Amino acid sequence: MGDRVTKDALFDGFAEVAKAMANGRRAELVDVLVQGERHVEELADEISQSVANTSFHLRALAATGLVTTRRDGTRIYYRLTSDRVGELWAALRDVAAAHHSELDTLAAAYLGDRSRLEEIGRAELADRIVAGDVIVLDVRPRPEFAAGHIAGARSIPIEQLAESLKAVPRDIEIVAYCRGPYCVMADDAVRLLRRRGRAARRLEGGYPEWRRAQLPVESEAAP
Amino acid sequence: MGDRVTKDALFDGFAEVAKAMANGRRAELVDVLVQGERHVEELADEISQSVANTSFHLRALAATGLVTTRRDGTRIYYRLTSDRVGELWAALRDVAAAHHSELDTLAAAYLGDRSRLEEIGRAELADRIVAGDVIVLDVRPRPEFAAGHIAGARSIPIEQLAESLKAVPRDIEIVAYCRGPYCVMADDAVRLLRRRGRAARRLEGGYPEWRRAQLPVESEAAP
DNA sequence: CGACTATTCAAAGACTTCTTTGAATAGTCC
């Protein structure tokens, strides 16, 4: 024990897990799967790749145990094997943001100007939900809302927001949220709402960060 | 903002950080650098690679900002850019241990049989150090001890332990520690000590875990 | 049981990564 060959093999083993995340498309898959399980076709659509290529990447994630599958009818649903994988993803994102010099530029290019989008902290939102003087809007796709959402939130996927606006009461502040700090759906929602004269802010982070902070969540009846 | 091309570029950016860790030799480098800064030749020696190849991998880590350098005389010292990088490494190891099916086998092959090596928890050791009825032995290489160690620990690198044994008092329990859960130096120390009739245990984890738990540390005067 | 289809697999080509070797560079330190 303790020799070079087995040491290298062990660290190659750790590196395999890093390799599983070491591809932009697989990173996007993990970022979606943190929201909850999805089937292959949905995932392919989310990352704008062919089903074959998406399946290839999902197999790569499964090979190191980061994701597991379950079958429901003719569909196969992939999910993260545990919350730890989501935490690893968050740690990776944080290190990238803190240390990778190009990340500012890349994030700015994707997210655009956020200076006019006020954020509300999680603790403050939790208080305001209890007080009842705020509407919480989940603007992620339906399946993600179904898999789990902030307790009391209402689902209006971003594409439907413009047409569903009438159904949202006026004269009460709206807080929109989505997948996390690098997700634009809540940004787009806040911009749209403000253009229509509503008071709207963006939640700091997204659903996974809320859940990780042990704040109240709910989900649609599990099978 | 929010289009496919820039989204892919952003996630490619996150993936670059994962790529930096996605190689066994670079993983070993990070594992050593978590202990403190070291120069290129030392690092090459630690991972049993040529200086050129070690330099190549260090450049790869530096390219995503995971490590930084400082010059001292003719030497260039590499160090992790922040503790966050060490935390990412720990998270990666934990996910690998929890989910990567081959890791058990790899770890067992490298570490050997640990069933007879009793571990002592960090909290318990902290108490016993205060009580003064234990000797704490840092068996890592000298430069790592110099960069930081458990407060009150004594440095006897593992290669020198056999010959330095006389200098260690009898009739008091010895706790050995090293780099972390996948480091064999403390294991070897405990085995040696027990063969010589000493009461010895291994600290759970290693120095980085101790430090991360905010327990007392000290280091040799910084420049 | 048989048609259907969601997912996986295989092959191939373009591209990237890793290691080795030997040379270049850029600092130090007398």
Next chain:
DNA sequence: GGACTATTCAAAGAAGTCTTTGAATAGTCG
């Protein structure tokens, strides 16, 4: 300033990764 040397760079070959295409598989569900 010049010798010295720690580190980096460059080139090249072997090996691995990613995407596309088209076919195979293995389940479901009537």
